[in-house]
Amino acid sequence: MVNNLNPGDQSPLETTIGYEQVAVDLTAWLARSEPDPALKQALDFALLEDFDHLYRYANLYELIDGRDAAELTDSLTEIMPGRPTMVEHRHPYDDVRPHYDTHTVDPLSRLHVMTIVAAEQQTMNYYLNHSAEFMEPVARDLYVEISHIEEQHVTHYESLLDPLDSWFKQLVFHKYNEAYLYWSMLQQEAEPRLKRIWELHLDMEIGQLHAACDLLRRYEGVEPEEILPPELPEVPLTFETNKDYVRSVLAEQIDLRADGTEYVPVGELPEDHRYFAFQDVVNDGGAPSELVVDENRAASGREFRDEVEGPHPVAGLRA
Amino acid sequence: MTILVPTKATGATAKTAEMTYVEPDRQVTDDELAAALPDAGLNMAFVADFLSAALTHERCGRHLYRSVAARTNNPVLKRRYEDFGEETERHAEILEELIAGMGGNPSYVSPAARGVEGADTKLVESTSLLGGSLDVMTREMVMLQAVFLAESLDHAHWQTLAKLAERLPDGDLRDRWVRAVGEVGPEEGEHLEWARAAMEKMVMLQAESSAMAAVGAKAEELVEKVRSWFA
Numbered sequence: 001m002v003n004n005l006n007p008g009d010q011s012p013l014e015t016t017i018g019y020e021q022v023a024v025d026l027t028a029w030l031a032r033s034e035p036d037p038a039l040k041q042a043l044d045f046a047l048l049e050d051f052d053h054l055y056r057y058a059n060l061y062e063l064i065d066g067r068d069a070a071e072l073t074d075s076l077t078e079i080m081p082g083r084p085t086m087v088e089h090r091h092p093y094d095d096v097r098p099h100y101d102t103h104t105v106d107p108l109s110r111l112h113v114m115t116i117v118a119a120e121q122q123t124m125n126y127y128l129n130h131s132a133e134f135m136e137p138v139a140r141d142l143y144v145e146i147s148h149i150e151e152q153h154v155t156h157y158e159s160l161l162d163p164l165d166s167w168f169k170q171l172v173f174h175k176y177n178e179a180y181l182y183w184s185m186l187q188q189e190a191e192p193r194l195k196r197i198w199e200l201h202l203d204m205e206i207g208q209l210h211a212a213c214d215l216l217r218r219y220e221g222v223e224p225e226e227i228l229p230p231e232l233p234e235v236p237l238t239f240e241t242n243k244d245y246v247r248s249v250l251a252e253q254i255d256l257r258a259d260g261t262e263y264v265p266v267g268e269l270p271e272d273h274r275y276f277a278f279q280d281v282v283n284d285g286g287a288p289s290e291l292v293v294d295e296n297r298a299a300s301g302r303e304f305r306d307e308v309e310g311p312h313p314v315a316g317l318r319a
Numbered sequence: 320m321t322i323l324v325p326t327k328a329t330g331a332t333a334k335t336a337e338m339t340y341v342e343p344d345r346q347v348t349d350d351e352l353a354a355a356l357p358d359a360g361l362n363m364a365f366v367a368d369f370l371s372a373a374l375t376h377e378r379c380g381r382h383l384y385r386s387v388a389a390r391t392n393n394p395v396l397k398r399r400y401e402d403f404g405e406e407t408e409r410h411a412e413i414l415e416e417l418i419a420g421m422g423g424n425p426s427y428v429s430p431a432a433r434g435v436e437g438a439d440t441k442l443v444e445s446t447s448l449l450g451g452s453l454d455v456m457t458r459e460m461v462m463l464q465a466v467f468l469a470e471s472l473d474h475a476h477w478q479t480l481a482k483l484a485e486r487l488p489d490g491d492l493r494d495r496w497v498r499a500v501g502e503v504g505p506e507e508g509e510h511l512e513w514a515r516a517a518m519e520k521m522v523m524l525q526a527e528s529s530a531m532a533a534v535g536a537k538a539e540e541l542v543e544k545v546r547s548w549f550a
Binding site: 035036037038096097098099100101103104105106107160162164166167217218220221222223226227229 | 323324325326327328331332333335336337338339340341342343345381382383384385386387389390426428433436437440443444446447448
């Protein structure tokens with residue numbers, strides 16, 4: 001039902017731009033609200049990568065459709081380079097993070113991680129499935145390239161989850177998360193028709209949560225109150241503009257790369273680091289994410305940006 | 320009230336590991352663990368970790384007993400599971416008191432405790448995830464085996480705690496430790512022996528009954544048969 005709220009005349013690329021706007025503003029809001037500094041850093045790291053994806057897809061939109069992505073984003077999210085997609089490709093060893101400890105983790109942090117894993121998985125699957133719906137090679141290649149990064153993001157975020165949690169505990173946490181998300185949307189929604197949908201789905205998820213709790217109780221002997229907090233978070237997950245926050249992270253973290261489980265500036269990686277060898281292999285022959293901007297520049301006379309808060313905070317990424 | 324699952328809200332703390340991250344204000348180190356406990360001439364950081372593991376096993380045992388008590392079809396087993404479950408919860412409470420009385424945190428979850436919880440999680444899962452491939456009687460045996468395995472480790476933990484008590488210097492700590500072992504040890508022995516004997520009896524009941532071997536026996540008949548065990 002939720003997916004069918006998208007209009008029928010919305011193209012896959014328009015849906016994609018919507019997904020990346022969601023990714024940026026969801027990730028930014030989660031990072032701003034995240035109590036755990038390590039989890040916040042994980043969110044900040046991938047934020048700049050999804051931010052760049054929005055820029056690349058916006059250039060594709062102008063290149064092949066001649067249209068303005070800012071009409072879709074309503075300029076609520078800026079469109080400009082983030083951490084360039086071509087430098088985001090990294091060795092798998094550098095994608096896995098230390099996981100939180102399920103006993104000490106803040107319940108809000110758990111919700112944040114589960115939410116972002118779901119979001120990244122959705123985008124990964126979408127890009128993998130829709131790349132073949134384009135005729136233009138640069139479009140097909142761009143979707144494949146970015147889908148690889150989204151897979152990295154899924155691994156990056158999913159590795160934060162504690163593998164100690166049993167299947168039924170995971171089910172209860174999952175249903176609780178869904179209830180939290182629908183409740184959050186219900187708080188924000190102004191459109192009465194959509195509000196009724198969120199309320200209906202929230203009711204359903206609460207019912208499913210009860211069923212999951214019954215399973216946990218019966219098959220693991222665990223009372224749900226032992227693992228769930230007594231109340232939902234005070235603040236609902238909120239979609240709002242995050243331009244200032246994104247700009248601050250851009251200014252401070254653009255050069256970060258992953259080195260095992262750590263984040264380090266690219267200049268601190270040794271010359272023989274596996275990152276560079278991986279980059280050489282993946283980017284051999286050129287990166288579609290660079291080509292799309294080059295081709296749009298050649299066709300449109302400029303690269304597409306929607307910088308509404310001033311010049312890019314990183315001098316080297318200014319037009 | 321006994322804490323059966325430590326959480327951030329109950330004051331849970333943990334150590335970081337290579338692939339385990341703990342929020343800074345919830346992290347503990349070996350030095351901090353040792354410093355919180357009395358100097359008893361032992362590696363107190365290790366003792367803290369071991370106590371955490373033993374306590375976790377009791378907590379998981381409580382959960383296991385609740386689960387099998389809810390699912391068994393045999394009234395005798397159900398009563399035993401319920402009774403032993405309550406005693407197990409009391410054992411957890413005794414360990415919490417022992418740890419807190421020493422200056423430790425009963426909500427500290429050590430790496431050893433995580434290991435125990437991982438094993439115990441799989442143990443309780445084994446009693447249900449294979450349900451579709453097990454008949455009614457085999458499910459009862461699987462649940463009872465899980466109890467036996469859990470009680471085996473539990474019994475070993477308390478025997479080890481008794482050994483540790485002998486190494487403690489005379490004083491309040493040793494007295495409290497000895498009292499705890501004195502109260503729980505015999506019950507753990509009873510739990511383990513009961514589980515062993517019940518398993519033996521369940522095997523003999525089925526081995527000596529030709530009706531059990533009948534293929535195609537209706538589920539209701541099998542449930543009735545299970546209900547009559549130990550009567």
